[in-house]
Amino acid sequence: METQQLQQILMELRFTAGLSEGEQQKLARISRARDFPKGTTIFTEGSAHKDIYVIRTGRVEICMSIPARGCLPVLTLESGDLVGWSSILKLGEMTATVVALEDTQTIAIDAASLRTLCDEDHDIGYQIMHRIATALSQRLVASRLQVLDMFGLELFDDVDSYENSSRGTAE
Structure with a gap:
């Protein structure tokens, strides 16, 4: 795909x-189109x-390894979303x-190449890092809600069990 086509897509x-x-x-000069068939592990x-990656079309699922529970879905991303932010920060390993x-x-x-571009052109560097920070902030909120959803029901179940057993012994 040509740089001009990539630029149009990025816009x-x-x-x-x-x-x-x-x-x-x-x-666009440091980008390329990359497609992933359904079921493909991207990383x-x-x-x-x-x-x-910036998703053009389709949907991906982010999973995290939880000991004794396996790889659990945390978030779904779609068109326009960023995937693989760890690579820009040179963290070494995907999270x-x-x-x-x-x-x-x-x-x-x-x-x-993006790190180099951001170092050389601080205006685009600020824009990119601001957008990454925004994406991470949104994911943090979504992850918190997911954790509350996963563990919140168990907590309420335990409270109900506790209240029921307490009532049974007190009466």
Whole structure:
């Protein structure tokens, strides 16, 4: 796919929309289209990975390994969302496993090239890091809600069991 086509796609995606034409062009130069068929593991928790992705079409599921419970779904992402943010921060290992829930088209951005671009052009660096921080903030809220959903019901079940057993012994 040509740089011009990639630039046009980037202009339409939520994560990259609103960047200037010049910034879009710089991103397009270090990007490529990458497709993942349904069921494909894009990367696994603990693995090294060199790209970050902006989802063009499709949906992916983020799973985290929980001891004795396996890889549990934490969040679903779709068009315009960012996947693989750990790569930009040079953390070395991915923090989750990501699987395509359906055929998914992405724009893959080389993380090393993006880091270099952000270091050389602080305006685009600020824009990209601000967008990553926003995405992470939204994921933190979603993850908290997921944890409350997963463990909240168990807590309420325990409270009901406790109240029922307490009533039974007191009467």
